[in-house]
Amino acid sequence: MPVEQVRRAVSMANALGGDLVVITGDLLTGRTDPLKDCVAELSGLRAPLGVWGCNGNHEIYARVEAEAAHCSIDLE
Secondary structure, three states: OOHHHHHHHHHHHHHHOOOOEEEOOOOOOOOOOOHHHHHHHHOOOOOOOOEEEOOOHHHHHOOOHHHHHOOOOOOO
């Protein structure tokens, strides 16, 4: 998914005003996908009870589990 679409999805999710956000992984398809850009966009998610996430099988198959787990997120 292009970064612009991730940004749009984040905006839509925030507009719903949910209490909790859960990201269930599969942030990429392969090793060359822009994982850090995706995570940077997802850092815009907001919810009173928090934003939680985990790796999906795509991160495992692409062997980027450690990278995904340690992506820097700037939560203002």
